[in-house]
Amino acid sequence: MASLSIKSKSVSISIIILLDFTILSSSYMLVHHLQKNDHNNHHHSHPILQANNSQCSLFMGSWVHDDSYPLYQGSSCPVIDPDFNCQMYGRPDSDYLKYRWKPANCELPRFNGLEFLERMKGKTVMFVGDSLGRNQWESLICLTWSGAPRVATQVVRGYPLSTFKFLDYDVTMSYYKAQYLVDIDSDGGQRVLKLEDISENSRAWTAADVLSFNTGHWWSHTGNTQGWDVMESGGSLYRDMDRMVAMETAVRTWARWVDSNIDTTKTRVFFQSFSPTHYNPSEWSGGAITTTKNCYGEREPVSASVFSAVYPDEMKVVDAVLREMQTPVYLLDITTLSAMRKDAHPSIYSGDTSTGQKSNPNGIPDCTHWCLPGLPDTWNQLFYTALFF
Template structure:
């Protein structure tokens, strides 16, 4: 065969291979987007922003009888809201799932290694109660490895701390559901979209900061955490919530850029933690016997998962791209969307809403049981910190 003919064949094969790759990519994007009918979401980017060779946040849930890592009765800090086993959840299979990334293995969380590597340091979670969910999970995971060490617990508002005294390691949680400040002015709660100084003074000196916000921006009525918003020197009874959130997150971003020394402090942002109140989001177009997460006992199959990207994360992504300080996004949204089975539902210490008498009307499909899904968030956190 002549050299020219060989070259033509090679070029044809190369073109065919590229067309196959493009076709496969199109089919993947089409699969993720074809069932997305929620006007409050836009399509999730296929490529992770962190550009890791290992796609930590894409994969599947695998049943694993070696889980959970700890028992709820053996951890001293689980709030009643998250303690599903204590409050009567009859099933336990939801505890026995391990996250399997698509192209790598996660190291198992080792509390002793965590304490040795973090000796003399402070890890602080800042945000809403989903941050508290993760804060308590990290304590439980670590405590299970060293249950006899000396500890100190300080529960207060807005700052709670848990110290492993023998290692001089502090795990802290600061409640700031909007990140920015809320001041009381003439009896009204003023959400100050461009002021973060009061909250941020508590964060100074932390070695690792994990931020989150999102859920409270959509609260209205009695669950709304403010009376008026302040922006640009003016007060507003209300405004587009995503515009307000973006203003607040930009305020946070400016604080990070001006105050964080990346040689001393690592900054993370926890992506939006999904809820499971609408079964159409996980039914794949089939029957929807439940009205919410109540009674759900297994993860969503990846084959019916539609893949959505919350507007709250679009806001965060926009601000992160404007910042000069590198912030690592712990992208737990997709893997958590698969876990419709992992919420407290009616099995929490909250008796005020009559959950058990109205399981289809008042379950908690926002927070997560402990042990449970937040342990995987922390396994991913542990992996990113040390590997």
């Protein structure tokens, strides 16, 4: 680190065979961590188990083609941003909407919007993190709205906080943008990423009944997409440092805040694992020669072939920190199941016309975010299961 010395689909597509050993072992560790936390947290119980099976691995299983999906229509949901509204912005295929996640040895309960509202009456759910959190927040609103379309609602879009309220049930769903979790301050015209300070952001989180955090993607950004000018750690400012070291410092700051401020008898805490991207076709082609350059044109999940992606460094950081926390945090491990969904990204079918995506689809499609309806609905089905079953 260089210091400036300045102070201050119909086929069940299995994802559990022929997977890279690193992914399997890492996923095992994360599920083990999740089960450990379940043991310690009285809020958690098992999802619906199949007969003659005694163990459910929520995050290992298969994608099954299911014509009863999607769970809602994008045209009927009032909050989907153009970034995620693939059908509205010209996506010609729809098979990607017809997949249901089938965990090993158990079935997920189908999301029920009215039940969600009844169980969450008078409470606030808040997603904190980057735009993948916004992706999930909008999905949860759409899922709930589809089950209760006549309920009075109110939406307030803002920065960093946006809220959607189901007024008849006094249920609030919020999204707070904090891509690094920790604070960013302005000092002398510079944006200072304060790796050991979370006091400003956390003020907005204290009254939430359910908190779901995520971070990861922004830590690797450089140049014009970098969200800071200098980092502050240990009282000094740095032009740059090892990004995973910086991320770990920030996540540990978050962990200290959770351990010091969260009463688990009143507040549930989730951490959503790293959401994978699909820019490198070698990760799903098994080494086969392909003309594919990214997620553009992909129309089905990864088949049962070699998947060579390594487990993200960002999740190694999060897993290490969660293991040391006193507060039980439910790790919503969506990484591996999402990695199979190369078909589920907006690609060129978003409302972003400024980057010339449609004129150059192999150049700069969006292979980071996810279409709505789509994959984040499964994230929320898992979230719903963890909350109530």
